[in-house]
Amino acid sequence: MGNSGGIGDHGLNQAWPVHRYDTIDSTNTEARRRAQTGSFENCWILADEQTAGRGRLQRNWASPKGNIFTTALFREPGGIQVAGRIPFAAALAVSDTALEYAPGADVRLKWPNDVRVNKAKLSGILIETGQDAQGLWVVAGMGMNVAQVPPEAGQSATCLIDLAGGQVLDHIDVFGSLTRHFMTRLSQARESFGPVRTDWLKRAEGLGSMVRVSPGGVAIEGIFEDMAPDGGLILRLPDGSRQTIRAGDVHLIGEV
Known part of the structure; x- marks a missing residue:
């Protein structure tokens, strides 16, 4: 040790x-x-x-x-x-x-x-x-x-x-x-x-860009619009609605 x-x-x-x-x-x-x-x-x-x-x-x-x-x-x-x-x-x-x-x-x-x-x-x-x-x-x-x-x-x-x-x-x-x-x-x-x-x-990476998040294994794509007051990731979905993600991996669209 x-x-x-x-x-x-x-x-x-x-x-x-x-x-x-x-x-x-x-x-x-x-x-x-x-x-x-x-x-x-x-x-x-x-x-x-x-x-x-x-x-x-x-x-x-x-x-x-x-x-x-x-x-x-x-x-x-x-x-x-x-x-x-x-x-x-x-x-x-x-x-x-x-x-x-x-x-x-x-x-x-x-x-x-x-x-x-x-x-x-x-x-x-x-x-x-x-x-x-x-x-x-x-x-x-x-x-x-x-x-x-x-x-x-x-x-x-x-x-x-x-x-x-x-x-x-x-x-x-x-x-x-x-x-x-x-x-x-x-x-x-x-x-x-x-x-x-x-x-x-x-210093946020991808703010204002399309990202993919996989909470619970289900991929969700949207624009990384903001961070919630509790730290959640706020996505603007293709239908115009917003969804707050509190756990998951984030991938920038187009990144290998």
Whole structure:
């Protein structure tokens, strides 16, 4: 498993302690193990390598060294209402981080929380929640391609070094930026979803375009018109009616 200590050698001033592992099955799995003890501190789990990384719908997440694999584990005093905003806040935090290192990149957010540049995936985010006697806990997993594109990505992907013009980047330094941006976006989400929604829509991929969504395995096509106050995807259907989608994969029409 490797060590589980802090990363003070990089001088990070963390609001929450960081538990770093050389190799782990999955940072989200480790966070869930900690959460299910019923007694845990708000913290970050960070791994140099994962052997069983996972994304949405239990998809495998390739985890080569030099990239970021991290999970924030924390109590959410705002309950499930605030927890529903965190996927969008996390996507904004990742995009904020990318723009810090590659300010010229056209970083876009594909609903609900994929971070992409020119339709190539930069990051995967997996938010999980649970409840115990002390309230709601959140596991916010974020994988970010920093040093390389995983050869087995299975889709078009990019990495931060390429977006930043090949400059040398230390993934631990990038992790420090990510945690800072995440805490800012989490604070924003806890106050109100309105500003999160506004900022998300500014970076939305496919807004105003035809998209295909498959909630429950049934494909629906329409124009991505807006995002609802609760984060739902609002489609304008061919018959002129509107439908709000709250779960499903989004594909831009014409994208392979």
